[in-house]
Amino acid sequence: MQGKFDPLLLxxxxxxxxxxxxxxxxxxxxxxxxPLGLTYTQYIVMLVMWERKVASVNEIGERVHLDSGxxxxxxxxxxxxxxxEKTKGEDSRFRFIALTKSGEExxxxxxxxxxxxxxxxxxxxxxxxxxxxxxxxxxxQVS
Amino acid sequence: MQGKFDPLLLxxxxxxxxxxxxxxxxxxxxxxxxPLGLTYTQYIVMLVMWERKVASVNEIGERVHLDSGxxxxxxxxxxxxxxxEKTKGEDSRFRFIALTKSGEExxxxxxxxxxxxxxxxxxxxxxxxxxxxxxxxxxxQVS
DNA sequence: TCTAGATAAATTGTATGCAATATATTTATT
DNA sequence: AATAAATATATTGCATACAATTTATCTAGA
Numbered sequence: 001m002q003g004k005f006d007p008l009l010l011x012x013x014x015x016x017x018x019x020x021x022x023x024x025x026x027x028x029x030x031x032x033x034x035p036l037g038l039t040y041t042q043y044i045v046m047l048v049m050w051e052r053k054v055a056s057v058n059e060i061g062e063r064v065h066l067d068s069g070x071x072x073x074x075x076x077x078x079x080x081x082x083x084x085e086k087t088k089g090e091d092s093r094f095r096f097i098a099l100t101k102s103g104e105e106x107x108x109x110x111x112x113x114x115x116x117x118x119x120x121x122x123x124x125x126x127x128x129x130x131x132x133x134x135x136x137x138x139x140x141q142v143s
Numbered sequence: 144m145q146g147k148f149d150p151l152l153l154x155x156x157x158x159x160x161x162x163x164x165x166x167x168x169x170x171x172x173x174x175x176x177x178p179l180g181l182t183y184t185q186y187i188v189m190l191v192m193w194e195r196k197v198a199s200v201n202e203i204g205e206r207v208h209l210d211s212g213x214x215x216x217x218x219x220x221x222x223x224x225x226x227x228e229k230t231k232g233e234d235s236r237f238r239f240i241a242l243t244k245s246g247e248e249x250x251x252x253x254x255x256x257x258x259x260x261x262x263x264x265x266x267x268x269x270x271x272x273x274x275x276x277x278x279x280x281x282x283x284q285v286s
Numbered sequence: 287t288c289t290a291g292a293t294a295a296a297t298t299g300t301a302t303g304c305a306a307t308a309t310a311t312t313t314a315t316t
Numbered sequence: 317a318a319t320a321a322a323t324a325t326a327t328t329g330c331a332t333a334c335a336a337t338t339t340a341t342c343t344a345g346a
Binding site (some may be wrong): 007008009010012014015016017018019020021022023024025026027028029032040044047048050051061063064067107110111114115117118120121122123127128130131132134135137138139141142143 | 149150151152153155156157158159160161162163164166167168169170171172183187190191193194202206207208250252253257258260261263264265266271273274275277278279280281282283284286
């Protein structure tokens with residue numbers, strides 16, 4: 001009478017809710033980011049730049065887990081929007097990406113976004129911390 | 144002496160570990176799926192088809208949280224690989240997607256993948272369940 | 287019955303992601 | 317100094333994602 005556990009049932013896979021929840025959360029950010037002229041991926045790059053002010057493409061990539069194939073065109077877009085500028089380093093293999101004044105000013109407009117996202121979610125602080133910790137544990141183990 | 148909490152620090156955002164962990168986990172699946180001729184997204188669609196045998200594009204889309212813009216070309220690829228076939232329904236606005244014999248056989252080769260992924264991760268059953276539950280909670284709240 | 291919505295799927299356009307390759311530059315070795 | 321290996325970034329090719337539009341078909345009301 002008891003059904004055998006099916007490992008291939010969508011609902012029995014941990015990967016799927018993680019994959020779907022991540023996509024859904026990114027989509028939730030987009031209406032808040034659109035007025036700033038940013039996509040979600042551009043936003044996480046800006047988070048790094050607001051903190052670092054200057055960084056090489058590699059340094060940004062390690063921080064956000066993206067490679068040059070994704071970052072090169074994305075950084076060009078942020079440069080053409082005026083939020084970043086790109087210069088060669090002494091070692092001219094490097095490109096140094098730097099925050100512009102316009103990029104710095106954008107920070108103020110982004111500051112309230114995390115709270116606005118958090119507000120409309122019914123997560124306790126403990127649940128959020130648990131999810132955060134387990135995601136980082138997953139990230140460390142699989143990447 | 145105490146630094147103010149910065150909501151825009153990458154490490155202070157819940158979205159980032161979720162986004163990065165999901166991408167990393169998907170990448171972890173790909174070497175196991177490549178011999179079967181599937182990408183990760185194609186795999187989750189096959190999970191639905193192994194369970195359902197027949198479904199409309201919309202039904203698949205609701206299940207995997209993807210729209211026709213993603214599914215139409217993806218289903219065409221699975222049809223051209225011989226795993227699925229597509230027929231018109233009575234109401235010819237619908238396309239009915241059905242599992243082929245070859246698609247059915249592929250199931251056996253996929254059966255061990257979830258365990259192989261799980262094995263190389265140091266997650267307790269409780270941690271996995273907690274992560275699973277919180278991701279579904281997130282998904283239900285933001286989508 | 288005729289036609290205005292409604293519905294399902296496909297198409298278009300833009301932006302990722304990432305593997306693999308190419309290019310440019312630097313460093314190490316002879 | 318000449319060149320092989322290493323390094324940083326850019327480019328290419330393929331596969332998503334998803335909003336917005338289009339196409340095809342169906343249904344309900346005049």
